[in-house]
Amino acid sequence: MSDYCVGIDIGGTTVKCGLFKVNGELEEKWEVPTRKIDAGKFILSDVAHELKKHMEARYLSNKDLRGIGMGVPGPVEPDGHVSVCVNLGWKDVWPAKEMEELMGGDVVCKVGNDANVAALGEMWVGGGVGHNSIVAVTLGTGVGGGIIIDGKIVSGAHGLGGEIGHMHVRDDEPNFCNCGGKGCVEQAASATGILNEAKRVLASTDEPSAMREYGDELSCRLVCDCAKAGDKLALRALETSLDYLGQGLALVAHVVDPEVFVIGGGVSKAGTYLINLIKVYFHKYTPMFKNRPDIVLATLGNDAGIYGAARLVLE
Amino acid sequence: MSDYCVGIDIGGTTVKCGLFKVNGELEEKWEVPTRKIDAGKFILSDVAHELKKHMEARYLSNKDLRGIGMGVPGPVEPDGHVSVCVNLGWKDVWPAKEMEELMGGDVVCKVGNDANVAALGEMWVGGGVGHNSIVAVTLGTGVGGGIIIDGKIVSGAHGLGGEIGHMHVRDDEPNFCNCGGKGCVEQAASATGILNEAKRVLASTDEPSAMREYGDELSCRLVCDCAKAGDKLALRALETSLDYLGQGLALVAHVVDPEVFVIGGGVSKAGTYLINLIKVYFHKYTPMFKNRPDIVLATLGNDAGIYGAARLVLE
Numbered sequence: 001m002s003d004y005c006v007g008i009d010i011g012g013t014t015v016k017c018g019l020f021k022v023n024g025e026l027e028e029k030w031e032v033p034t035r036k037i038d039a040g041k042f043i044l045s046d047v048a049h050e051l052k053k054h055m056e057a058r059y060l061s062n063k064d065l066r067g068i069g070m071g072v073p074g075p076v077e078p079d080g081h082v083s084v085c086v087n088l089g090w091k092d093v094w095p096a097k098e099m100e101e102l103m104g105g106d107v108v109c110k111v112g113n114d115a116n117v118a119a120l121g122e123m124w125v126g127g128g129v130g131h132n133s134i135v136a137v138t139l140g141t142g143v144g145g146g147i148i149i150d151g152k153i154v155s156g157a158h159g160l161g162g163e164i165g166h167m168h169v170r171d172d173e174p175n176f177c178n179c180g181g182k183g184c185v186e187q188a189a190s191a192t193g194i195l196n197e198a199k200r201v202l203a204s205t206d207e208p209s210a211m212r213e214y215g216d217e218l219s220c221r222l223v224c225d226c227a228k229a230g231d232k233l234a235l236r237a238l239e240t241s242l243d244y245l246g247q248g249l250a251l252v253a254h255v256v257d258p259e260v261f262v263i264g265g266g267v268s269k270a271g272t273y274l275i276n277l278i279k280v281y282f283h284k285y286t287p288m289f290k291n292r293p294d295i296v297l298a299t300l301g302n303d304a305g306i307y308g309a310a311r312l313v314l315e
Numbered sequence: 316m317s318d319y320c321v322g323i324d325i326g327g328t329t330v331k332c333g334l335f336k337v338n339g340e341l342e343e344k345w346e347v348p349t350r351k352i353d354a355g356k357f358i359l360s361d362v363a364h365e366l367k368k369h370m371e372a373r374y375l376s377n378k379d380l381r382g383i384g385m386g387v388p389g390p391v392e393p394d395g396h397v398s399v400c401v402n403l404g405w406k407d408v409w410p411a412k413e414m415e416e417l418m419g420g421d422v423v424c425k426v427g428n429d430a431n432v433a434a435l436g437e438m439w440v441g442g443g444v445g446h447n448s449i450v451a452v453t454l455g456t457g458v459g460g461g462i463i464i465d466g467k468i469v470s471g472a473h474g475l476g477g478e479i480g481h482m483h484v485r486d487d488e489p490n491f492c493n494c495g496g497k498g499c500v501e502q503a504a505s506a507t508g509i510l511n512e513a514k515r516v517l518a519s520t521d522e523p524s525a526m527r528e529y530g531d532e533l534s535c536r537l538v539c540d541c542a543k544a545g546d547k548l549a550l551r552a553l554e555t556s557l558d559y560l561g562q563g564l565a566l567v568a569h570v571v572d573p574e575v576f577v578i579g580g581g582v583s584k585a586g587t588y589l590i591n592l593i594k595v596y597f598h599k600y601t602p603m604f605k606n607r608p609d610i611v612l613a614t615l616g617n618d619a620g621i622y623g624a625a626r627l628v629l630e
Binding site: 083133147149150152154155156157158159160161162163164166167168171179180181247250251252253254255256257258259285287288289290291292293 | 398448460462464465467469470471472473474475476477478479481483486494495496562565566567568569570571572573574600602603604605606607608
């Protein structure tokens, strides 16, 4: 009986691995360092090597696995091809095929973009449980997105489905984004973006603010804490950022109209306070919606990737 | 043998009907006036009545039909329920169920939003042929959108999938849109939007322009014609409008990343000239795309709705 599945979340620093029951129970998880030397050619063999050891310790063979799913930090083409993955040093890699070979050829492997895969995890056993059309948004150093419609990941014809962090929302942004654009959601509403907005607000006025006490130590978390505590300038900065985020979510809602938005990433630690603020701006930009997609917090944290990767092979 | 299917495109003035072979050949088409009195309760019975006559004339019975598909000018919920359709006067209608009963109960009926259904038609035998992930954009009095991913319409959890005409793209728009928002794609890039933009440009300067000769007769078509002929102010207006349209398409591309955008509606009569201009602005807002969705002209014109409606029942 194939009662198990494996989820692998390949990051630029570590590879997170999880062994799951097919009902979504996490049995065990471990990490493998990401060896990026030589165009990342050891990454998958390192992972396969460790996986085999963990399986042996439990007397599991490939037959016990429904499959191995993987999330990759970059665009994955519909046929599973990864033409470039900057964070891993990969060029022209077929990760699923390679992993199948490394595991001996008799186990199914699937691959997806990490943000899309994390969305699948949140839908399986996280904040999106009970829904089958969700948009997961990760507010971290950047802004990632994963879109699932009718239970299926929308990876896009060129692997760029769900790249909502790079939607243009802000005309007066003077700096370029990593993507080459200007005024992306990511520039406005990532942790970095919120911090930058706070710095701009502080520089624009002499008004007092608790944020000034932190000097160079000021962080997105502290901006959120100050806003929560009623600091006027912190709130002004956060509201500006979340207006752009709300606009971004509204844009997405006019395209795929999901049942729910699931908000994760470091910024989401600000909790319900943040969600309620996002809703204000989301409503502002969705006047034609009589019923709106809900906005909720993600619940799987950094494990969303391994959950979703494991879920990939259960489709 | 069920070799036929019927496509019905219900509009606010007329209902277009088509009898098709299942290979996509249009055998015959006809129109029925849309009787909107009494909350539109005669619309479907009128259509069924006429359809039966057309079938009898060809000695066709329900057994010869694979089914009857319908497009409705408003949101359709995932279960086929139409809670409100302002253009038809409908409230709380189940069009597919009702049509099945009107036809005698032994024929399958399906229903979708008209813009989504038109997109399906363009994918079947129109500008999107050969693709299975397309976004159809109708530039007419308003801006409609239909999204098809992996061959399936994305109708949205609240029936608002593909409402790309109401994405916010323009911060300096002073007027409200019908949807209650401000700065929608529709306000900037519909036929009405392009004409308004031309009027604004004309009012903002005394520079000469061929557009001035038309006075109150100026139309979107004339603005496009003047721009093509090299009129500086017409080009300025058209470029402003198409910058916002390109931004809108780019936003959509960051969400669902389709294989192709198919542009239809009255404005699209400006042809390749228009498509090439749209591409310039689409590229501007999609710097992270190495390969981009193509942008092409729709080919079915006003018949896209009946084609797509017929295609609905072949899924």
